[in-house]
Amino acid sequence: MLTERQMLILRMVVDDYVRSVEPVGSRTISKHSELGLSAATIRNEMADLEDLGFLEQPHTSAGRIPSQLGYRYYVDHLLATDVQLTERDVTAIKRLFGERVSEVERVAQQTAVILSGLTQYTSVVLGPQIYETSLRSLQIVPLGDHSAVVLVVTSAGQVQNRTVTFPDGVSARDAERLVRILNEKLQGVPMYRIRSRVMEEIMREVSRHIEDYEDAVRLLDQIVTVLDGDNQEKVFLGGATNMLLQPEFRDVQKVTPVLSWLEHKERVLGALREGDAWQQKLNVRIGGENDNELLHDCSVVTVTYQVGGNPLGVIGLIGPTRMEYARVIQLLDHAARGLTEMYAKHEKNL
């Protein structure tokens, strides 16, 4: 348990270090605080805080910087929740959600761009996860004799399309028949259950209506793959190169692995899903708290947005452990609210 004074000092160290990226000395604290304590006293307290594991020293004759534990304590107990976002932050987000939107995915993308622009961190927005939604309808639009576009519409209003080619034994009419069956049987089924449902129920049905069973199954497989969704395309990244702006990543050796990692959306997706991030409204993972070793010098802050109480997607910011936690959390919160509202409105519109 920290004393009131220790908390104040810890907070000052974190705040100062986040701003200046330089180890904070006792004199600095002594001057800037209203405690009216001398540097020597601060030194004693800082030594204690180091013993407790909240601060560390890069080397003997340097000031202190927050340890991972220090940041953790800061986030858990010292966040100034009353600190307001700047005018600029608020208006940028307002503008983002203020426009009338026809394309929901575009907004997700824009959210990532805006957030990374405001923070200089890297931002990730997971579009509504298709497996959290159910099937609204399935359509097939013939292209030629041997191919068609399959259209999937989910309850959250996302549309996905994909070209399928018919195996030799399957005609366009067979395909249409197949889609009709699927529509009847699968409407309202949660996306993540579709594959198993198809395997259990539909196969039988299909064999009754279509002659060339083998080929029909092959087509069916193509369609189900569309339904399974292509999560990768639902990950929107913004400002990956912002990593380069962070002083801790000034040297190429250090950034390269992180940036390469960011290049693969499916990996980023994995990191955002990590642990129970998905369950909690707000999740902060600091440095080594991330399973991924590449992120051991980074922090990942995520919030979920929802519709009708169900979590629908995640937005997150990835930056150095030396992060403006208070601001980031508030920004994400605002953005999540915006997305939640947007999806609610969108749902009504359909």
Added chain:
Amino acid sequence: MLTERQMLILRMVVDDYVRSVEPVGSRTISKHSELGLSAATIRNEMADLEDLGFLEQPHTSAGRIPSQLGYRYYVDHLLATDVQLTERDVTAIKRLFGERVSEVERVAQQTAVILSGLTQYTSVVLGPQIYETSLRSLQIVPLGDHSAVVLVVTSAGQVQNRTVTFPDGVSARDAERLVRILNEKLQGVPMYRIRSRVMEEIMREVSRHIEDYEDAVRLLDQIVTVLDGDNQEKVFLGGATNMLLQPEFRDVQKVTPVLSWLEHKERVLGALREGDAWQQKLNVRIGGENDNELLHDCSVVTVTYQVGGNPLGVIGLIGPTRMEYARVIQLLDHAARGLTEMYAKHEKNL
């Protein structure tokens, strides 16, 4: 006009420098060449090549490196066209196009990934440019009372979908009627002419069939926007972070602008379209030959792929001016052939 010997030396300097990233000295050339000339002679020749502008010296006591002009001469006259790609290169590309593909865009994306993986450069693939193709069909699939999905299928087999919402005065039936008219009037019209065609001919027609003219026009505008296409999504990037691996970009100050630039697909698109790149089968832009100042330390090599003789899209590699030009060109050539074949096959299948 260079002498045979000068050409040989220039070639050796380029080859050596591309490999080692270190200024090439006269002794190195003297030893590795079969000319049997002493270092002193080479020195004289190199001094001449410097006077002619093909080589330059980082400082007095260093070896020579190729100038932009040197690379240009190398590309124009000294490319060893007989040099074969390695087994690895060839099989990687074969495998890429060997599989049966259902989704053409996925192949474009994969092409970018493979090319960047093989070369350690950044790769860009422009999917078939929608404005180079014509409209095959337009479909509307109703979602609810106030919205629908508009599906565009082009002659190259690409499919694009987008949700549109109906303005208040327009019913689902009106929308369907509208689409039917568009289909009749626009089939076979090149994509890039669609907007003007709509303005000229369709407007009149629409006013006859649909009551609420104003609102119908608003809907029409939404649809035409889909038709205009979203080129941005047709730009596939691979290995942007490969830039970080290049020794000339070892320092963050230098890479940051380039990497940030690569983050915006529409800008990259612009660069690939630059000048007459689009007209020529093969285009090499070295350093300052690029209009974009950010690319003054980079080279951009592009080739077009086509279907039925018409250029359909572009693939390119972006790397440091110190680039393995011969290999890059051959790789791109192979990849372009692959894409050309694939689209030809795809077209037949439809």
Added chain:
DNA sequence: GTTAGCACTCAAAGCCATCGAGTGCTAACC
């Protein structure tokens, strides 16, 4: 409990000598 004072530590910055790869030039050689 707080603080002034002081000796101590250590990274960063600046300085200088050394090293060596590579050059240009000259004079000799074929």
Added chain:
DNA sequence: GGTTAGCACTCGATGGCTTTGAGTGCTAAC
């Protein structure tokens, strides 16, 4: 005339050295 050995010269890179200064820990006095 082209080629080459030889040599003085240049200049970045490397590494050791000192200096500087921010910051600490400890002690003794308040």
